[in-house]
Amino acid sequence: MTLPMTCCVPDCGCRVSDRGAAIGPETICSGHFRLASAPARARLDRARARLEKLQSSWESDEIFERVTARGRYPQFCALIAAAHDHVDRAWENLKLEIMAQSQDHGRALRARSVPRDAPAHHYAP
């Protein structure tokens, strides 16, 4: 059973039980995930697919033995580490894009809720 997690976008607080957009300890609700651009989502999908492929190779006894027999174990480890880094970067870029969109969306909503003839606020220092 997957416990619901809270969306990592500040001020969201959405509980997410679908971990489709989650990486590690973080998750993003589907509403916020939709704010990411198609290229950012595609980049994350490709990075995840590459990592999964490498991990399944790692777990395959046949492939693992072939790699170690050729003395390529360090290169294989480096490849997996690089794939992890690639997923992390794709995730961080996607998250930044969502947060920027989310702030713009929040600003747009606040601007719309303020009547046009409302007096300007002046703050004394």
Ligand SMILES: [Zn+2]
């Ligand atoms: Zn959210």
